[in-house]
Amino acid sequence: MFIQRLVFAVVVLALAGCSSNSSVSTGVFGSMLETAPRSESDVLYPEWGDTVSDTARVEGPHGQYRTRSYDSLESYLLANGLDYELLPGDYVMIRLKHKIHFNTASSKVSSQSAQWLSQLGYFLSKQEGIDVVIGGHTDNTGNVKLNDSLSEKRAKRVKQALVQTQVPSQTIYTRGYGEWVPACTNKTHFGKACNRRVELMLIVEK
Template structure:
């Protein structure tokens, strides 16, 4: 028992001596060597980034780019569809072009139906892509009416995609009513801008 106690004391003294040596090497003013930025705080070895093995995908958000994304990117470019890659844990592509509607209507225009037919034919062959459809309205009418109208608009776009054999289970619809305007509701042009459906794709990492 005494031998165990002596060993523990020796280890303790040795540890303190080592620590004292380390402190001495830092100099008397530790503020000169303490972390100066959040970056250095995250990497306590005084700002040295630990080496990690990571696949360089070339994405500005450091996301992996599966084959589904490459195919989707090629399709969108081929058809002149403008889009943006959103940041986040999942690869999400948002179409910059929106589907427009007349005041109080949830009917998809003939131009939009043609566009959705092309989109649907492609998406039907891509099981690794989920579709999120967000419906919006301007502020004409009661908020309760606009809530329902925005949901109807999203549902009509979903129906158009399903007609082209897109799986219903891969489509998610949401309605935001008048509460997420893209433009000002003070002008007729702004109201037309807000009567819209936005489409985005979530690409599987598999």
């Protein structure tokens, strides 16, 4: 099932980003994943799990078939200097290495991040067959409940920015991870700034 593969891939992705000093609670982590699509009917292209597009059957990395959407997205990212990682799996999942960062206790997108996010949004608005998964994160400043809420607000703020560029809202999924999946240590100011972030993953039609 498509959605099962998606959730599994996101869990593996999130756990891979944890630093050695983080402690991820299985119970809490599971509840956060409930904000993800819960069934194939929740995604814009439920038929992805049953069919393979005939538009292009050139096999790419990890045995994934390349499509026009895949080629267009890859060309755009390379042309605009947006680093990314292609995740293994039956579906093309691209994790952007560019992160959107925030000030302490803020959900306002920085001006620098807003610029490339807007450009990406205009590109995605003209594409078909690309879904966006947005993950919000915080540092460990403040209490857990507030950080969970703040991470969700950050993810939703990024979704709003994409919708403003005409990306269909039904192709965008948000989730908040609070402070549970740090990318850096929380013991330094630099590390905390690193952890106040939103990450984007793009899922391309098979």
